[in-house]
Amino acid sequence: MHFELTKKFVGQVINIIENKDNKAAITLMEELHAADIAELYDELDIEQAKFLYLLLDAEKAADVIAELEEDDREKFLEALPSDVIAKQFIEEMDSDDAADVLADLPEKKKDEVLSHIDDIEQAGDIVDLMNYDKDTAGGLMAKEFISANINWTVEECIREVRKMSEEVDEIYFLYIIDDNDKLTGIVSIKDLILNQGSTKIYDICNHDVIKTNTEVSAEDVANAMDKYDLVSMPVTDSIGRLVGRITIDDVVDVIREEAEKDYQLASGIVEDIETTDSVIIQTRARLPWLLIGMTGGIVGALIIGYYQNDIIKYVGLALFLPMIAAMAGNVGVQSSAIVVQGLASKSMGVESISKKLLKELFIGLINGIICSAIVLVYNIITADSLALTITVSSALFIVIVFASVFGTFTPLILDKFKIDPALATGPFITTANDIIGVFIYLTIGSIIFGMV
Amino acid sequence: MHFELTKKFVGQVINIIENKDNKAAITLMEELHAADIAELYDELDIEQAKFLYLLLDAEKAADVIAELEEDDREKFLEALPSDVIAKQFIEEMDSDDAADVLADLPEKKKDEVLSHIDDIEQAGDIVDLMNYDKDTAGGLMAKEFISANINWTVEECIREVRKMSEEVDEIYFLYIIDDNDKLTGIVSIKDLILNQGSTKIYDICNHDVIKTNTEVSAEDVANAMDKYDLVSMPVTDSIGRLVGRITIDDVVDVIREEAEKDYQLASGIVEDIETTDSVIIQTRARLPWLLIGMTGGIVGALIIGYYQNDIIKYVGLALFLPMIAAMAGNVGVQSSAIVVQGLASKSMGVESISKKLLKELFIGLINGIICSAIVLVYNIITADSLALTITVSSALFIVIVFASVFGTFTPLILDKFKIDPALATGPFITTANDIIGVFIYLTIGSIIFGMV
Numbered sequence: 087m088h089f090e091l092t093k094k095f096v097g098q099v100i101n102i103i104e105n106k107d108n109k110a111a112i113t114l115m116e117e118l119h120a121a122d123i124a125e126l127y128d129e130l131d132i133e134q135a136k137f138l139y140l141l142l143d144a145e146k147a148a149d150v151i152a153e154l155e156e157d158d159r160e161k162f163l164e165a166l167p168s169d170v171i172a173k174q175f176i177e178e179m180d181s182d183d184a185a186d187v188l189a190d191l192p193e194k195k196k197d198e199v200l201s202h203i204d205d206i207e208q209a210g211d212i213v214d215l216m217n218y219d220k221d222t223a224g225g226l227m228a229k230e231f232i233s234a235n236i237n238w239t240v241e242e243c244i245r246e247v248r249k250m251s252e253e254v255d256e257i258y259f260l261y262i263i264d265d266n267d268k269l270t271g272i273v274s275i276k277d278l279i280l281n282q283g284s285t286k287i288y289d290i291c292n293h294d295v296i297k298t299n300t301e302v303s304a305e306d307v308a309n310a311m312d313k314y315d316l317v318s319m320p321v322t323d324s325i326g327r328l329v330g331r332i333t334i335d336d337v338v339d340v341i342r343e344e345a346e347k348d349y350q351l352a353s354g355i356v357e358d359i360e361t362t363d364s365v366i367i368q369t370r371a372r373l374p375w376l377l378i379g380m381t382g383g384i385v386g387a388l389i390i391g392y393y394q395n396d397i398i399k400y401v402g403l404a405l406f407l408p409m410i411a412a413m414a415g416n417v418g419v420q421s422s423a424i425v426v427q428g429l430a431s432k433s434m435g436v437e438s439i440s441k442k443l444l445k446e447l448f449i450g451l452i453n454g455i456i457c458s459a460i461v462l463v464y465n466i467i468t469a470d471s472l473a474l475t476i477t478v479s480s481a482l483f484i485v486i487v488f489a490s491v492f493g494t495f496t497p498l499i500l501d502k503f504k505i506d507p508a509l510a511t512g513p514f515i516t517t518a519n520d521i522i523g524v525f526i527y528l529t530i531g532s533i534i535f536g537m538v
Numbered sequence: 539m540h541f542e543l544t545k546k547f548v549g550q551v552i553n554i555i556e557n558k559d560n561k562a563a564i565t566l567m568e569e570l571h572a573a574d575i576a577e578l579y580d581e582l583d584i585e586q587a588k589f590l591y592l593l594l595d596a597e598k599a600a601d602v603i604a605e606l607e608e609d610d611r612e613k614f615l616e617a618l619p620s621d622v623i624a625k626q627f628i629e630e631m632d633s634d635d636a637a638d639v640l641a642d643l644p645e646k647k648k649d650e651v652l653s654h655i656d657d658i659e660q661a662g663d664i665v666d667l668m669n670y671d672k673d674t675a676g677g678l679m680a681k682e683f684i685s686a687n688i689n690w691t692v693e694e695c696i697r698e699v700r701k702m703s704e705e706v707d708e709i710y711f712l713y714i715i716d717d718n719d720k721l722t723g724i725v726s727i728k729d730l731i732l733n734q735g736s737t738k739i740y741d742i743c744n745h746d747v748i749k750t751n752t753e754v755s756a757e758d759v760a761n762a763m764d765k766y767d768l769v770s771m772p773v774t775d776s777i778g779r780l781v782g783r784i785t786i787d788d789v790v791d792v793i794r795e796e797a798e799k800d801y802q803l804a805s806g807i808v809e810d811i812e813t814t815d816s817v818i819i820q821t822r823a824r825l826p827w828l829l830i831g832m833t834g835g836i837v838g839a840l841i842i843g844y845y846q847n848d849i850i851k852y853v854g855l856a857l858f859l860p861m862i863a864a865m866a867g868n869v870g871v872q873s874s875a876i877v878v879q880g881l882a883s884k885s886m887g888v889e890s891i892s893k894k895l896l897k898e899l900f901i902g903l904i905n906g907i908i909c910s911a912i913v914l915v916y917n918i919i920t921a922d923s924l925a926l927t928i929t930v931s932s933a934l935f936i937v938i939v940f941a942s943v944f945g946t947f948t949p950l951i952l953d954k955f956k957i958d959p960a961l962a963t964g965p966f967i968t969t970a971n972d973i974i975g976v977f978i979y980l981t982i983g984s985i986i987f988g989m990v
Contacts, residue, residue: 093890119748121765247731257728258710258769275727276709279696296571312794313573315787317710317769334786335767341790342764345797346879352805353875353963354868361880362889365900372872373905376938379868380909383861384916390857397849397856404849404856405842409835411860412867412972416806416831416965420824423805427798428813437814438545448817453825457832464836486828511805513868520864 089122096129103134112141120149128158128362132165148178151187160190168195172202180255181208182228182336185215215330223307224300226340227321227330230254233261234287236270241283247275261320261328262291269297269320269328297322300329307332308340309432348426352419352512354379375513382517386411386524393528400535402474407524409461410481414489414523415516417453421446421493422511429497429507439498443491450490458483477534481527488526489519541574548581555586564593572601580610580814584617600630603639612642620647624654632707633660634680634788637667667782675759676752678792679773679782682706685713686739688722693735699727713772713780714743721749721772721780749774752781759784760792761884800878804871804964806831827965834969838863838976845980852987854926859976861913862933866941866975867968869905873898873945874963881949881959891950895943902942910935929986933979940978941971 102110115123115138123142127135127150139147139162151159163171176184176199188196203209211229218224232250234243243260251257260278262271271291281290297320298307311319311334321330347358354375359368390397390407397403425442437445458479465475493515497507554562567575567590575594579587579602591599591614603611615623628636628651640648655661663681670676684702686695695712703709712730714723723743733742749772750759763771763786773782795810802810806827811820842849842859849855877894889897910931917927945967949959 119766121767244731247728251728251732256769257726274709275731276699276703279699279727279730280703312787312790314571315573317708317786334769334790335764338764338786338790338793342793342797342883345794345801346883349797349801349804349875349879352801353871355872355875359876361876361894361897365897365904368876368897368901369904372869372901373908375872376865376868376905376909377912379864380861380912383858383864384913386860386864387857390860394853394856398853401846401850404846404859405839406835407856407859408838408842408863408972408976409832411863412831412835412838412968413828415864415867416828416968417824419964420806420827423801423807424811424813424820427801431794431798442813445813445817445820449820449824452817452821453828456825457828460829460832461836512871516864516868520860524860 089118091122091125091129096126099126099138100130100134103130103137106137108141111138115142115146120146121153123150124153124155127154127162132161135162136165144174145178148175148183151175152179152183156190159187163187163191163195168198169202171195172199176203176212177205177208180228180230181211181215182226184208184212186220188212189216189220218300221304222300223298223302223304223321223332224330226304226307226336227300227332229330231261231320231328231331232257233263233328234273236262236264236288236291238287239283240278240281240285240287240290243273243287244278244283247278256318256333258317261295261331262287263328267327269295269322269326271295272320295320298332299324304340305344305430308337308344311337312341344430348430348508348511351506351508352423352426354513379513379517382521385521389521389525389528393532396528396532396535400471400474400531402469402471403477403528403531403535406474406478406481407527410478410485410523410527411520413457413482414485414519417450417486417489418493418515418519419512421450421490422497422507422515425494425497426508426511429501439502442498443494446490446494447487450487453490454483454486457486473535473537474531477527477531480534481523481530484530485519485523485526488522492519492522541570543574543577543581548578551578551590552582552586555582555589558589560593563590567594567598572598573605575602576605576607576610579606579614584613587614588617596626597630600627600635603627604631604635608642611639615639615643615647620650621654623647624651628655628664629657629660632680632682633663633667634678636660636664638672640664641668641672670752673756674752675750675754675756675773675784676782678756678759678784678788679752680785681782683713683772683780683783684709685715685780686725688714688716688740688743690739691735692730692733692737692739692742695725695739696730696735699730708770708785710769713747713783714739715780719779721747721774721778723747724772747772750784751776756792757796757882760789760796763789764793796882800882800960800963803958803960804875804878806965831965831969834973837973841973841977841980845984848980848984848987852923852926852983854921854923855929855980855983855987857926858930858933859979862930862937862975862979863972865909865934866937866971869902869938869941870945870967870971871964873902873942874949874959874967877946877949878959878963881953891954894950895946898942898946899939902939905942906935906938909938925987925989926983929979929983932986933975933982936982937971937975937978940974944971944974 188199200209230253232246232254234246247257258275260273261269262273264270271293272295273287273291277290296314300321300323317334319332320328321332323329355371356374357371359371461482462479465478469475496510500510501507640651652661682705684698684706686698699709710727712725713721714725716722723745724747725739725743729742748766752773752775769786771784772780773784775781807823808826809823811823913934914931917930921927948962948967952962953959
């Protein structure tokens with residue numbers, strides 16, 4: 087279907103670069119999409135990438151830069167002078183990409199690059215966009231869109247499309263504004279074709295525009311565009327004036343990143359990392375959660391230490407320590423994952439928190455009964471201590487019920503206090519449930535064995 | 539920005555339904571987008587939903603059905619006769635949605651509905667689409683697209699757009715075919731506006747079309763559309779003839795579902811469930827992994843049982859059982875999550891498996907050294923047994939290194955054998971690592987304590 091990067095291909099490219107075979111390199115780059123070249127860059131060192139880059143035409147070079155991974159891009163731009171960045175990249179880029187690229191540069195270099203942009207209006211747009219928080223509609227939007235006045239005719243709109251077509255790449259809709267620049271309608275390019283040139287735009291445009299505001303979170307924008315199946319969405323400022331346009335490709339990235347971030351947090355990874363990142367970066371992303379897990383383990387050791395005389399007397403208690411801890415963790419992770427995912431995709435419905443907890447209590451009761459019944463049968467057959475049999479099953483039951491409710495409650499409460507509920511999943515819930523599980527188990531054990 | 543479903547609003551709607559206030563209901567539904575009505579349906583019982591549904595105009599009713607969650611839709615359609623489904627839903631739907639809806643119906647009802655569709659061509663399209671696997675490009679595509687012959691002029695293309703505009707809702711591109719129906723180019727609606735009516739399409743169309751084949755997996759299509767920032771992608775059959783079109787809104791759903799599925803598997807949930815699902819469905823989705831975890835716990839108990847005489851002698855060994863098990867699990871989940879995510883987003887680069895494992899070995903070594911050093915210091919300060927201190931730190935080190943490599947290796951190997959690597963994450967890795975971790979710990983412990 088499309089280009090796939092292979093080790094062999096990368097080898098060929100490196101060969102071409104080492105032979106300084108400009109002609110072969112140019113042919114190669116012409117055949118590749120900017121996104122493919124960006125992928126290729128990921129596999130080259132900075133000097134090799136620079137060699138290829140200097141052979142690209144300006145527009146493609148700008149596209150490649152926009153497609154690069156953030157950290158690759160930073161490294162690459164560091165190696166280039168400010169005027170080259172301004173003339174060869176920024177001036178060719180859409181305003182949203184330009185703002186993203188500039189935002190990653192050091193303060194001083196950023197100002198230098200801006201001073202080298204000849205088009206004052208473009209520089210102004212970029213500076214405007216950099217003022218918005220990256221995770222809002224303002225941070226996602228671009229200034230490239232086509233607007234038309236509500237009093238225009240189809241003919242006038244088509245003239246505007248012709249005028250703007252150089253500047254705006256992907257045009258599917260025109261946004262219709264009133265005399266005060268307020269967004270009042272939307273019309274598709276298709277509708278322009280379908281109607282007479284003299285038709286008033288007012289008569290054919292859709293007055294019920296789905297729009298967003300610069301302050302709305304990127305996640306909410308993504309959810310809305312997904313829900314309403316939109317390819318682009320106009321953005322207004324606080325008094326309703328049209329200020330930008332968000333396209334679906336940027337939103338797809340948001341959706342992917344949000345999902346990946348939740349998954350990574352649930353797996354105990356605190357930074358967005360990939361297998362291609364260095365050992366140091368990967369270790370840095372993973373160590374924090376491991377340290378939390380270790381702290382949990384030490385607390386667990388203290389609890390077990392408190393009960394160690396019981397364990398010396400009834401060593402059977404030790405056998406099921408890992409099972410109780412693991413089951414507490416597994417159940418908690420399941421419960422919290424369902425809540426986190428529901429919150430992320432806004433599919434939680436309108437049930438109240440107490441109703442959700444009640445439901446989870448039921449689920450915990452059923453899972454608890456089934457699991458503890460199985461262990462009960464296993465222990466009746468294999469264990470020779472009735473006390474142990476009763477301890478393990480009753481503790482497992484209580485632990486599963488507790489972990490279910492705790493795993494549901496924690497992310498819901500975090501969300502209520504506007505803290506990212508994904509933080510509650512994975513290692514945190516696992517660790518907390520491990521400790522509490524061990525405590526419940528040994529407490530029950532010491533009571534039951536004490537009675538025997 | 540947009541509609542948000544609240545408990546209060548649902549209450550008002552139920553009130554309107556109970557009062558059989560048709561007028562209020564119609565006004566309400568007119569104001570809502572089909573996607574919002576679908577969300578609302580989720581909160582109503584089947585009779586309430588039917589009341590609202592019967593007040594909708596046909597096109598909106600079809601849109602609502604297409605937007606409903608699969609299980610809600612099934613329940614809803616069960617309650618309706620075949621001819622109503624055919625006339626009121628299927629005939630108004632895009633072919634891909636129609637095929638999806640029909641595919642979920644029981645065999646007999648499916649045939650009945652098909653026999654009630656008057657437009658033979660439409661029925662044929664739907665039957666064609668149902669032949670494709672749901673998770674391929676063929677299963678994603680719709681038959682609604684506009685094609686134009688490579689020998690046509692702009693004028694002729696515009697005429698075709700006019701002719702087809704009723705049938706095809708979202709038109710951004712025309713696909714250009716040769717006399718054998720083979721896809722050879724693409725032209726945007728914008729380009730039709732920008733050029734003279736007499737211009738040959740051959741001269742203005744883009745001959746380098748990014749396309750896909752009916753057999754390609756939905757995940758690959760999604761990755762390609764994301765990578766190349768496409769809003770739609772033409773689909774060809776095995777001999778290159780144009781047979782369908784995939785739009786970005788369907789692909790966004792694929793991306794979301796894939797990400798959610800990987801996350802759910804990692805959290806030990808085997809079905810796609812939501813908090814709004816019933817207790818039984820949620821329990822069913824969660825129990826399988828809990829049983830695997832329990833089996834792991836029993837194996838762990840057997841291992842500990844084998845070493846129980848050591849534990850009676852050196853009870854300190856029991857203190858760190860949960861920590862070792864938990865750390866083995868945490869590290870394994872981290873490692874496997876990074877691989878699974880890299881495989882899903884195709885961002886693994888071209889490094890060989892052995893190089894990846896070597897890298898992971900380094901990460902494991904660093905994390906292992908740091909964590910075991912911290913526990914070493916803790917135990918030197920608090921524990922009075924040197925043997926325990928040495929056992930815990932050396933076991934923790936070995937366990938972390940092992941779990942890192944094992945967590946990386948397992949999903950990579952599954953992927954090599956075309957098994958979904960996401961199966962390896964979460965409970966499976968946790969459970970396997972728990973057991974192996976406990977075994978390593980107790981083996982080292984029995985040796986070291988034996989030497990004292």
